[in-house]
Amino acid sequence: MITPLSSETLSDFFTFFDFTCESDALQAFIGLLRETASHHQNIIHAGYADQTPFGFVSLKITNDVDNIPGLLIEFLYIKPEYRLKTIGDTPRYSFSMLDDIIILAFELQKNVAINHVFLIPVDENKRAMYFEYGFENIPGSGKNPFEDFMVFNLLSDIEV
Amino acid sequence: MSYVIRGGKLETVKPIKNLTEEQKKVLKIITAKQADKIKALKAKLAS
Numbered sequence: 001m002i003t004p005l006s007s008e009t010l011s012d013f014f015t016f017f018d019f020t021c022e023s024d025a026l027q028a029f030i031g032l033l034r035e036t037a038s039h040h041q042n043i044i045h046a047g048y049a050d051q052t053p054f055g056f057v058s059l060k061i062t063n064d065v066d067n068i069p070g071l072l073i074e075f076l077y078i079k080p081e082y083r084l085k086t087i088g089d090t091p092r093y094s095f096s097m098l099d100d101i102i103i104l105a106f107e108l109q110k111n112v113a114i115n116h117v118f119l120i121p122v123d124e125n126k127r128a129m130y131f132e133y134g135f136e137n138i139p140g141s142g143k144n145p146f147e148d149f150m151v152f153n154l155l156s157d158i159e160v
Numbered sequence: 161m162s163y164v165i166r167g168g169k170l171e172t173v174k175p176i177k178n179l180t181e182e183q184k185k186v187l188k189i190i191t192a193k194q195a196d197k198i199k200a201l202k203a204k205l206a207s
Binding site for chain 1: 197
């Protein structure tokens with residue numbers, strides 16, 4: 001399961017990660033998410049495998065898609081050594097983390113009207129992964145096709 | 161606010177407004193893959 005991190009525990013958590021192999025832009029993104037999480041604007045959830053962090057995801061509530069409330073996956077990171085590997089009977093660590101996010105959305109739905117999980121993939125390879133999981137492109141929603149929002153609907157017959 | 165990496169730089173994404181009918185359709189219709197996933201996860205929660 002993913003575990004929400006308090007702002008006080010962020011620094012300790014990130015000592016388990018080395019982002020030097022990632023691009024400058026990605027490192028800047030992660031730095032920004034850490035900063036905003038420390039100000040409670042998003043919550044970073046840790047993914048653990050046998051008590052060792054294998055990745056994290058940054059979550060927040062958004063209305064960026066036509067003022068429709070939804071849970072936004074700002075960024076999902078899996079350590080390189082865990083990418084494409086299986087975990088139990090779930091195909092991939094990333095899919096396991098996405099399962100946990102959808103389950104978290106089910107919990108949110110009990111108290112607030114959240115019927116969508118939104119995201120914008122960081123690159124096209126990731127878009128294919130999210131599509132494989134079940135997310136759908138919202139065509140023409142980005143500045144270019146590489147930046148379209150994707151959505152996972154939680155209810156059928158939704159009035160938009 | 162959402163972010164993307166564009167041209168090697170971190171950029172903000174403007175919210176989208178006034179969805180077209182085609183875009184609304186994506187938000188209204190639950191796909192078979194989404195329905196199957198929801199069913200499986202709810203079954204997992206119930207077990």
